[in-house]
Amino acid sequence: MTPLATATPLYSIAEIRAIETAATQSLPQGVLMARAGQAAASAALKILHHLSDGDAAHMRVLVLAGPGNNGGDALEAAAHLAGSGIEVLVWLAPEAASTSPEREQAASRARNSAARFIDGATTMASSAINAAPWHLIIDGLFGIGATRPLTGVCGEMAQLVNQQSCPVLALDVPSGLHADTGTVEGVAIRATHTITFIGDKPGLHTADGRDHAGEVEVAALAIAPALLPQAGAQLNGVHLFARHLQPRRQNTHKGSYGSVAVLGGATGMSGAPVLAARAALHAGAGRVTIGFPDAPLAYDSGQPELMCRRARDIDFTGLQFGALVAGPGLGGDTDSVELLQRAIDSDSALLLDADALNLMAAEPELQSALATRSGAGATILTPHPLEAARLLDMTVAEVQADRLACARQLAAQLGVIVVLKGSGTVIAAQDGGVVINNTGSPALSTAGTGDVLAGLCGSLLAQGWPEWEAALGAVWLHGAAADALVASGAGPIGLTAGELIPALRKLINALSA
Template sequence: MTPTDFASTALPLYSIAELRAIEQGAMRDLPQGLLMQRAGQAAASAALKLLHATEDSDAGHRRVLVLAGPGDNGGDALEAAAHLAGSGLEVLIWLAPEAPATSPEREQALSRARNSAARLLEAANSMASAAVGAAPWHLVIDGLFGIGASRPLDGECRDMAQLVNNLACPVLALDVPSGLHADTGAIDGVAIRATHTLTFIGDKPGLHTANGRDYAGEVEVAALAIDPALLPPANAQLGGLHLFARQLQPRQQNTHKGSYGSVAIIGGAQGMAGAPILAARTALHAGAG
């Protein structure tokens, strides 16, 4: 294995505050609602890719559950639902309880979803949870809450998250799994456990730290055709083996354990022997004498 096997660029990670600034800059130069429409189209494409990757090739009879929250994350989900319904899939939209006021972009997305072939089910409907739990879903799209969530999941949204976590089908989270903090990866109470996350504009540290790796699943970034000039230099990056490529130089065959240096590890207070043992094993497998 050579350093070229790990050739790659570090992936930038952006905080919630940085992403908000990027969004505001992008929306100043775009028609109203276009960024949400791009997110919805990207989400629909990712959903179709997941559906086509399963064994059953008859995608026309697949059933997709879309969870749409009261904010712009819900708007992204509504846009995706309209696209998927237009593709001939059976789509059910579970509408979370409405916020006192929603953005004009989300209202437009809701109107498009209502005018599509998708079926809408209000959270307040007493039969909503029973209908969701009883159906055999091929995919769930989580668009309840994104990076703007300011409190733990509660009420109907908490109940729905728990119900979805008991389903056997793939779950595609939009931007971040609902209930997971985009900056820290922390969960306060309940979060949706996704198998895949399509995150928008840029990657988030919370998808790769703390609970993030267990709840986000496979992470893909949809840049939404944002002007690269709007992206600031990242204060954090997602690490990988490529960062250590210069240490992985090809070795000569005529060498021995002393040719590449030795490592001495000192530690192991009573009950604390695990750390030096792990360090010693790492040094051994890295090739030190």
């Protein structure tokens, strides 16, 4: 089994501010900024050494220093880099009416170094960018305290930086990216690397964050662990569900690994439940049945092990099915509503996806039934942003503006586990706990991959995984299988949902060995 990683907590802006306040009470003025600058310089040197095969001499670095403490971190980094023999040019963004004493100290150190300076208030951003062919640009314009979009000369600078081909190192967060939500209003700097201070931030890993943060490194700044609270969010990883990835015992049979029923496949949409069912089977379920609302397929010629039946003839009472996966290609007619109601009334673990979510949004009584299902089996919802918006009576833009908050709201509202799909999928529990997934890529942006995820998660539920671990494991494995295919050259462009299924089987077996 793969060695377990440690948990990576994700701290909100408010949590980071509270940690900073507590830490500075016992530290001399400016110590945290000095530590941040040193960590930033070390990260920059590592990038430069990689570019130059270990010899960073004669490398040129452009440092963008904003008017606040993020700019102070950049100035500290500039002083360290200049002292290392790097050619450093500091572009000073137009300053606010006053700056902190710590930033003034950092500015003094930078000005006493060999770094050169350009005043952004009097010199165009393009002049700094065009001053030399840069090997690295350090973004220290605005950090987690930014409350408005990048405009004026800073907005112009961000656009110019995004046109460069050299690496970009963002300090704490890329300027223009919201540290809590991962959203961008207007323009934000697209970094290849981010060194984030004190603790990791959720916005670096979801929504626009994954396109802007690049590789993320955390610099804890030697803050005492006792000052770090329990974070409200964390990154997904194998360590969160590894205890369920175990070698199979010899003395077992198909009944040992659970039965899954996939409900869906209205006329013209039979491929959706077939994908889900195949994923469930390849992920280890002992037996998989597809329940079609209309006339069933005679059999699946590509996977004849699957049983194809009319859904109305399937008995959902008792626990003959470890999990029901309802929704892939289910359709929206009256029979589908009745079928979904039967699934909700069952005692089986339940995963609702696609058309099941659309039916719930249109039929409030289904939501009420789901909210009172606490005495029955586990329940997981896997909406994409539009489906979540319908259930929350919001717009897609409102959901995407704060994915963590919306996933939490929906989980609490319905008393379920919610998997809000998208870049940096958010998994939310009923108690407000949140995990952001960091596997997967645009390779998954193709029809049918959500059906595969639904079948995979249903399979884990049927095999006895608790609902929280099943959701975490399914989302992580789904993304990691796509990553493995991309690494082998099969994507990201043109990857198909069907290709994920054998890759999932291979990955699960490797992790369970």
